[in-house]
Amino acid sequence: MRNDTNPKLGPTMRTRDGILQSLWQQTVADSLKPVKARDAGADDTWDVLIVGGGITGLTTALLLQEAGLTCAIVEAHTVGFGTTGGTTAHINTMLDTPYHTIESNFGTSGAEIVANAARAARDLIARNVSNYQITCDFEYKEGILFAQTEKEAAELEKIYTASLRAGVEVEPTNHIPVPLEFKTAISYHKQAQMHPLNYVYALADRFTSNGGVILEHTRVVGSKRNDDLHQIETTGRPLKSRRIVYATHIPPGLNMLHLRCAPYRSYVLAMQLAEGDYPIDLAYDMQEPYHYFRTHVIADVPYLIIGGEDHKTGHGTPTSAFQTLEAYARAHFQVSSIDYRWSAQYFEPTDGLPYIGKLPGADEDTYVATGFSGNGILFGSFSGLLLADLILGRENPCEKLFSPSRIKPVAGFANFVKENADVAYRFVSDRIGVEQLDALVELAPDTGAVVNYEQEKIALYKSPDGTISALSPVCTHAGCIVSWNDAEKSWDCPCHGGRYDVYGNVLTGPPRKNLQVISLF
Structure with a gap:
């Protein structure tokens, strides 16, 4: 199990989805940690359940709460654990996808809509900082x-x-x-620019102070819709909500957005x-x-x-x-x-714009926000604005442009082919190009590798004290072979970005299940 009291970080240091510390983890204001939240009642049914406790989930939850809806956030780890805890917190109206590319793909009016969205997100952050007196530099x-x-x-x-x-x-x-x-x-x-964790912890404090619920260390493992309610299965107890928002950077399971x-x-x-x-x-x-x-x-x-x-x-x-x-x-x-x-x-969209809105192929009243490229703080905040309007039934001029169901046969087609051809290649090459180890002793301490061991492919990690952890290298999302990340000490999927710690526990989606543990002795 991952522990948020890593002795190297101190008893109040919050972890993130890598072993390396970001500047922000060391410097979160003491008054903002840990997250204060009451537990959920056994019979609670929320208007909206938000999966993911980063800037997207917290912004969405707070806006909906202020509009009078009851909301809960379910976070597999802790608030700010994912990319929000590792961003460099540039807040731009200049975007990773330049405006002439947006014009080419979506027309001049599309570029104007995107520019308006960027300004709206920037202004929302500034307004939150002012209204809630957030000390986040x-x-x-x-x-x-x-x-x-x-x-x-x-x-x-x-x-x-x-x-x-x-x-x-x-x-x-x-x-x-x-x-x-x-x-x-x-x-x-x-x-x-700002200190991203001080900002999101302040949003979390505001949300919970107004009655919102944040369930940390709770992973959503499935859901189905019955009688106009989402019945949500978690690693804790079942939950119920009228709508569900996946603010997990990429939605879990298998769907078209992974392509x-x-x-x-x-x-x-x-x-x-x-x-x-x-x-x-x-x-x-x-x-x-x-x-x-x-x-x-x-x-x-x-x-x-x-x-x-x-x-x-x-x-x-x-x-x-x-x-x-x-x-x-x-x-x-x-x-x-x-x-x-x-x-x-981060996740790079094939046609240059995020996907924000109803999740294609999912149950009714299921929403998603993903594909922010390198503008996560900005588009995470904008997602809250757009999702709140969609859920509350308000018109928004950005709805069609950012729709996850948009069909642009030309825009992004070359990127679509390149990225998915690469995925197909990894299914084959990674099963052939594994290292050969005749003995476990060949693996250096604090190192991992996918190896052939006794005619079986295994993801091996040797701890600094020589303890061996053995896992199936097959990602539980779509079956690709994971690769060893020598800097963050994690197993990373080269196809859809799923990541696991050295013990096989999911760090970041889209996989929902841990890697299978293998017994060597």
């Missing part, structure tokens, strides 16, 4: 996107003009906040600089994958936060990604110390 910043080659400069011009057409506040600039050579740059106005969203991991360093020349604004280069930069001050200590080196979950070598990112940071900054390093997961 929320600050408005400029967001600087810069080109370093002629090719990037031509692409930047397209991004700039399309952003203007969409109604986004942006203008050219001659300065960037980081010490890198550049050719051209543009500045997006009124971007923002339309590809899982990626992004890597982050938080460091102190020898010369104290910290950037005052947000910055982004245009490399592929791109690097992102910002500064956060905690207890009077400034940290430069650099992220990048993204790759598909279960592919690549996470430790090498950290090494490459560190080399990049040291090449451009006078680094005094690297205090934190961590990675986080």
Whole structure:
């Protein structure tokens, strides 16, 4: 079982879906932890049950509660355990999918709708911070996107003009906040940043103070709809609700959205600089994958936060990604110390926009929000706005554009083919390309590998003291073979992004069941 009193973290430190600590875990305000919540009554029936205690679930629950509905949040681990605890908390109207791409896929009006949605999400966060007096270091910043080659400069011009057409506040600039050579740059106005865990814990405190229920360490393992009610099976007791929202970053089970969203991991360093020349604004280069930069001050200590080196979950070598990112940071900054390093997961939609609304193929009154790309804080907050309108029967101009049932045969088709061809490849190659171990002693301590052992494929982990944990390497979601994540000490599925700890317990969906334990002796 995963324990939220990891001795390395201290008795009040909250864990997240990786062994590496994020900057935010260390610095959550003491007044906001642990989550205070009453238990649910045996006969309670909620208007809405929200699965997932990250920014999406908490924002949705609080908005619905304020509208007069009764809500409960069910979280498999703890509030902020997933990507919310590992985000770098950039709040942008500049999006990972640039506006000229959105125009190409969804038209000029579609780009305008997306820009309005981004502003609405940013403003909701700012309003919550003000109304609830949340101390989360929320600050408005400029967001600087810069080109370093002629090719990037031509692409930047397209991004700039399309952003203007969409109604986004942006203008050219001659300065960037980081010490890198550049050719051209543009500045997006009124971007923002914050401490994400202080924000979501404050939302949780507000929600529970007003009578909301948060059931932590409770995993939803199934549901069916009878007599206009969802009968929800959990690892605790059964629950009942009129509607259900999956705010789990990707919905569980098997559905079409797993074919339309590809899982990626992004890597982050938080460091102190020898010369104290910290950037005052947000910055982004245009490399592929791109690097992102910002500064956060905690207890009077400034940290430069650099992220990048993204790759598909279960592919690549996470430790090498950290090494490459560190080399990049040291090449451009006078680094005094690297205090934190961590990675986080996101899902890339094939056509560039999130899927928010009714879950296709599911029971009536089942909703989902997924495919946020690298804009999770923004789109997680926007999801709350859109889902609240859908559940309350209010019109929203974004409903059709973000619908999970949208059919765009051209938009994103190339990405759809590429990502799903890759999934098919992993079913075959990962069953062939496993390591050969003649003896368990060959496995280094604190290391894992999928191996052939006595004519059987096994996911083996050897602890620092030499204890062996053996698991079936077959992901319980769709049957792909998991890969060892050497940085976060986890088993990661290369097909749909499911992740497990060294004992086979589910860390992140879509799988609902743990990996099968194998007895070697």
